[in-house]
Amino acid sequence: MGWFGNVFVLPDDTSGQAAGEELLFQSAAVTTGLYGTAGTLDGWKEAAALAVGNSRLTFALCLAFAGPLLRLTGTEGGGFSLEGDSSCGKTTALHLAASVWGGPAHVRTWRATDNGLEGVAALHNDGLLILDEIGQVGGKVLAEAAYMLANGSGKTRAGKESALRRSQTWRLLFLSSGEVGLADKLNECGLRSRAGQEVRLAGVPVSREHIARLHGLPDAAALSDSLKAIAATHYGHAGRAFLDCLTRDVDRARAEALRLLEQWTASLLTACPDADGQVKRVARRFALGAAAGILARDQAGVLPENMDVGMAVNACFKAWLEERGGAGASEDAAILAQVRLFIEQHGASRFQDMDTEQTHGVINRVGFRRKADGMTEYIILSEAFRSEVVKSFSHRRAAAVLRAAGWLRVSEAKNTTKRDLPELGRVRCYVVVLPPDE
Ligand SMILES: Nc1ncnc2c1ncn2[C@@H]1O[C@H](COP(=O)(O)OP(=O)(O)OP(=O)(O)O)[C@@H](O)[C@H]1O
Ligand SMILES: [Mg+2]
Structure with missing residues (x-):
């Protein structure tokens, strides 16, 4: 043929x-x-x-x-x-x-x-x-x-x-x-x-x-x-x-x-x-x-x-x-920059602190934070991840980029991890840890 x-x-x-x-x-x-x-x-x-x-x-x-x-x-x-x-x-x-x-x-x-x-x-x-x-x-x-x-x-x-x-x-x-x-x-x-x-x-x-x-x-x-x-x-x-x-x-x-x-x-x-x-x-x-x-x-x-x-x-x-999610390496950098900026700006205000059991003062919560191994883990709820944290990028692509950069804490093949969260129970979420800015 x-x-x-x-x-x-x-x-x-x-x-x-x-x-x-x-x-x-x-x-x-x-x-x-x-x-x-x-x-x-x-x-x-x-x-x-x-x-x-x-x-x-x-x-x-x-x-x-x-x-x-x-x-x-x-x-x-x-x-x-x-x-x-x-x-x-x-x-x-x-x-x-x-x-x-x-x-x-x-x-x-x-x-x-x-x-x-x-x-x-x-x-x-x-x-x-x-x-x-x-x-x-x-x-x-x-x-x-x-x-x-x-x-x-x-x-x-x-x-x-x-x-x-x-x-x-x-x-x-x-x-x-x-x-x-x-x-x-x-x-x-x-x-x-x-x-x-x-x-x-x-x-x-x-x-x-x-x-x-x-x-x-x-x-x-x-x-x-x-x-x-x-x-x-x-x-x-x-x-x-x-x-x-x-x-x-x-x-x-x-x-x-x-x-x-x-x-x-x-x-x-x-x-x-x-x-x-x-x-x-x-x-x-x-x-x-x-x-x-x-x-x-x-x-x-x-x-x-x-x-x-x-x-x-x-x-x-x-x-x-x-x-x-875009054409190349520059998009990857843009995704990382956006996530870092989001956490820098809202890390204290929009992530509920799990270590102090703080429950008040978190408006428009996007997730939770807690200390683990000397670093702060930002536990981002999946819907908030899509619609806010990596907004304007494909969330799938963004997760892949975060993972490749070593910013995601994962325990399996999936980019999301199951966590027990206050009020919400066991849910899938993205766990991000910011590396030190070079
Ligand atoms: N763009 C459309 N808007 C509304 N109805 C549509 C549209 N395209 C197809 N349909 C209707 O859906 C029926 C199935 O079309 P088709 O087999 O192309 O769908 P499909 O996308 O392959 O769906 P599936 O994923 O279920 O296989 C058609 O007979 C038609 O009646
Ligand atoms: Mg079909």
Whole structure:
């Protein structure tokens, strides 16, 4: 599957010319329905038109076209996950993206794929692997899967013929969805997400408001339902039309894709001049989505002319960045400075002293303080931590930064600790100890 020289191979079809040869796809894997077609391209375009003005839907569509550009532009693979409450349109977005390449079977669930992930990944080489319901797999499985999918190879193992079968390799993008993000999933099983995982799976927050342009439909739910209906009726054509466009002149397509990729990487990064290496890598992946969307719109003519691809990708990138808590080391320093300032200003007035059993005079309490090992522990209640102490930063990111700096007292994998507190009983809280100011 995927690029073979300048030819793109699908199970039952190829795009492009191989000099004097006919290329056929042969595999033991079952591909039925995966890259099928139904209905018409024009019918499908009605679905694409409904995505106009809706950033998450537009972004999902762009990603569907971005797989084939990975190898052309030498970009590394990786994933995105749409994260948000139930019934906000996540699965809808996945179905829309899937309809570029095939029918509803193109959307898989994590659970159903758990065992055979390598084989499935190989079938999506140079494409977009779509995995719904992240909530159904454990954090450990997910963490390993994110690495494996992004890094492009499976494990080597003995095959039926008892010879050592070559492990499968691939280069792909994956798009996932679920109510919780990677960091929460890992937290659930006591693991902490590492920077490397966050680079490989970028979470894009989604909420109901992200379907705001209704195109004459009564509400977002109706738009979502009609998208799903169209995507189940008309599919598979847009991807093929896009490939035909790319393979008409692969060198030109590569040059154009590279130009757009550089342009959009730079453009996304203007929002964060102090971006660290991780942010740059992820920005490049978002930019590949922009490049793909623009090519699909302007060169292949499969996306609507009035679809603002740049706006959508920009909005998703910004949302990812915000959720992550900023672009780089300078944000880390800002988080530490804010926490120190908060404690310096309010340490005496808003933290109830547990050593003296003081109960009066604490207005707008954010937590408790007590002496331990010659230092003062500030025990911050979790809601106050979010809404006041690290206000304007992602609390998750802030906790991770505090922990990395050694400011958090923790006894387990979680950043919060259970403490017995007066009046409140045993609750989870953040225990901060300020180091001496250098
Ligand atoms: N933005 C929205 N606002 C209001 N209702 C919506 C929105 N998006 C989808 N819906 C409604 O929710 C239903 C489910 O949509 P979808 O499957 O896309 O949700 P989801 O985000 O994947 O939810 P879940 O997390 O439960 O899987 C749709 O059929 C539609 O009626
Ligand atoms: Mg869903």
